[in-house]
Amino acid sequence: MSLFTIKHVRKTFAHGEVKEEILKGIDVTLSEGKITALTGASGSGKSTLLTIAAGLQTASDGQIFFEQQELTSMRKEELRQIRAKQFGFIFQSAHLVPFLTVEEQLALMLETAESSLSKQEQKKEIRQVLELVDMWKRKDAYPPSLSGGEKQRVAVARAIIHSPKVLFADEPTASLDSKRSQEVMKLIQKLSKERQITVLMVTHDMEMLPFVDHVIKMKDGIIINDITA
Amino acid sequence: MNMAWKEIKKNKLRYTILGSIVFLISLLTFIISGLANGLSQDNASLIKNLPNGIFYMEEEADETYSFSSLSKQQQQEITEEESEAAFFSIQMGNFIDTSDKQRSIAYVAADSAYFPEVNPGEVILDASLEDEGIAVGDEITNEQWNQSLTVAGFAEHEKYSHSPAAFINPDDFQTLFHTDSMQIAFIADSAIQNADDAPIFEGLQAFSNNEFLNTIPSYNAEQMSLNMIVIFLLVISGMLFAIFFYMINVQKLGIYGILKAIGMKTGALFQMMWAQMFLISAFSLILSILISQVFQSLAPSGMPFHLTWQATGLLSLVFIIIGFIGATLSGIQIKRVEPMQAIQQGEM
Ligand SMILES: Nc1ncnc2c1ncn2[C@@H]1O[C@H](COP(=O)(O)OP(=O)(O)OP(=O)(O)O)[C@@H](O)[C@H]1O
Ligand SMILES: [Mg+2]
Numbered sequence: 001m002s003l004f005t006i007k008h009v010r011k012t013f014a015h016g017e018v019k020e021e022i023l024k025g026i027d028v029t030l031s032e033g034k035i036t037a038l039t040g041a042s043g044s045g046k047s048t049l050l051t052i053a054a055g056l057q058t059a060s061d062g063q064i065f066f067e068q069q070e071l072t073s074m075r076k077e078e079l080r081q082i083r084a085k086q087f088g089f090i091f092q093s094a095h096l097v098p099f100l101t102v103e104e105q106l107a108l109m110l111e112t113a114e115s116s117l118s119k120q121e122q123k124k125e126i127r128q129v130l131e132l133v134d135m136w137k138r139k140d141a142y143p144p145s146l147s148g149g150e151k152q153r154v155a156v157a158r159a160i161i162h163s164p165k166v167l168f169a170d171e172p173t174a175s176l177d178s179k180r181s182q183e184v185m186k187l188i189q190k191l192s193k194e195r196q197i198t199v200l201m202v203t204h205d206m207e208m209l210p211f212v213d214h215v216i217k218m219k220d221g222i223i224i225n226d227i228t229a
Numbered sequence: 230m231n232m233a234w235k236e237i238k239k240n241k242l243r244y245t246i247l248g249s250i251v252f253l254i255s256l257l258t259f260i261i262s263g264l265a266n267g268l269s270q271d272n273a274s275l276i277k278n279l280p281n282g283i284f285y286m287e288e289e290a291d292e293t294y295s296f297s298s299l300s301k302q303q304q305q306e307i308t309e310e311e312s313e314a315a316f317f318s319i320q321m322g323n324f325i326d327t328s329d330k331q332r333s334i335a336y337v338a339a340d341s342a343y344f345p346e347v348n349p350g351e352v353i354l355d356a357s358l359e360d361e362g363i364a365v366g367d368e369i370t371n372e373q374w375n376q377s378l379t380v381a382g383f384a385e386h387e388k389y390s391h392s393p394a395a396f397i398n399p400d401d402f403q404t405l406f407h408t409d410s411m412q413i414a415f416i417a418d419s420a421i422q423n424a425d426d427a428p429i430f431e432g433l434q435a436f437s438n439n440e441f442l443n444t445i446p447s448y449n450a451e452q453m454s455l456n457m458i459v460i461f462l463l464v465i466s467g468m469l470f471a472i473f474f475y476m477i478n479v480q481k482l483g484i485y486g487i488l489k490a491i492g493m494k495t496g497a498l499f500q501m502m503w504a505q506m507f508l509i510s511a512f513s514l515i516l517s518i519l520i521s522q523v524f525q526s527l528a529p530s531g532m533p534f535h536l537t538w539q540a541t542g543l544l545s546l547v548f549i550i551i552g553f554i555g556a557t558l559s560g561i562q563i564k565r566v567e568p569m570q571a572i573q574q575g576e577m
Contacts, residue, residue, distance in 0.1 A: 051569060051572070056490055056568050056569055056572070057567075057569050080489075080492050080494065081492070082492075083490070083491065083492040084491065084492025084493070085492070087492070089490060089491055091487070091572055095483075095484075095487040095571070095572075097232075097484055097487075097488070098239070098484070099232075099235055099236040099238075099239035099240065100232070100235060104235070108232070109491065112488075112491060112492050112493045112497075113492065142239070158491075170572075
């Protein structure tokens, strides 16, 4: 069995009386240690699928398996622990904690993930990851003083500092210009390779596709194309 | 990681405002409570100075000491039961001092170690009268009397019904006020909390110290209104905490949602809020405790103000408990916020 599998997932939202099926039976298997991209038109259900896979909202039907465990039948607290320890998240906007420095953002993530590293090792790890995203020189800065690209690089660092098994990213480059987007994408690719992180990311941007291993195209809640490079 | 403190440091203005309001309300509460206590001393220190115990009055007196009269026989019955029993009488009245000035006073006659012992023809006055110019050796009298009393000394803090007490010899009391009985019996007993536990005597009604204080007509009214103000201030401070943390939390719901998404425990978020509430209140309360004590030492001596460290400590504890409840109530939003909300809000 593979690391991460999505089986027959459906999602229905109720708009008052009207029920609308946004995901109409989705099956996806993520390639371990590889980057899988979800593409498709706006409103096709990409973000919905990503957040369901990440355990941030429930599916109406179907199952999700991570390391032989069925996420779809777990209690909230179990899911939280998995999110904290095994998953990493990058959102469209960086969503950093405004009153913590760059370095503290990462320390907080390690604390949340109940890292087994000693304080000393944590400091070393934070430094390493910040150097990786080229933000070590800004370690004492607060988010409001960072540029959009810098914030997103910190968000990437926060998403991987605790060595998650799976990284979920919803349009991580949407708020960046083309040059910055390429940089962040290269960074994600590098991290995925170096740390054996399985990535599921939503992207609109065709320029990002050269960096990914597996492309899934969605339309109106179904998969219309599934290509492994 | 100490997120609570880090956030306070980054948002000094916001938390300084909360702290100052808590400081002002708690200072006001301490001062009113000091006044309540001061007035209670000023009203009834004569009774408050007595140890814990039981007071007896005649049942027919209907809780009015001046109507009570314990006959010699009743006094004997009580003494047989409790050899340490004390008897005393109080008579509100006035006297004319050496400068022909009339002053109201509470005459007290007692045969008991709890009150100063006075020789016939002499009087011991509350020390407040010494400040007003009366001296040992002065003669005081009253229009209705054909004798005068010599001031033999002063006693600290002995007031009844806002009047200074004047201790006189029981024999003088009997001649001056035409009575041969005592009004009130008192038995000291540190164990008794409730008048119902007291020994029963036929025809007598028992009162605990507090119940007896409340038979003083002005005492109850004064204390009740001041204590109501104190309670209102405590409730307001609780609401203040709730409203303030509500506003702060609303602004932070996005952050809370994201922190929940990345796997932080809801409990950790609550702990952060509690720590902030505790830091702010501890700081503000210590400041207002100090300032209220400074106020106490600077207040004019005639001002009935009396604030003990215990009273401020107890009120502070109540403040912290109420602040905790207020903050927790407003923290229900933290529990409710879904990570999805925050993520989607970020896309708007
Ligand atoms: N909580 C919700 N309640 C009701 N409808 C929702 C909810 N979340 C998403 N939808 C609907 O589901 C559909 C798919 O939304 P989703 O965000 O998954 O699309 P998307 O593919 O990510 O689009 P985009 O590329 O614009 O981000 C949309 O029509 C949206 O209105
Ligand atoms: Mg989307």
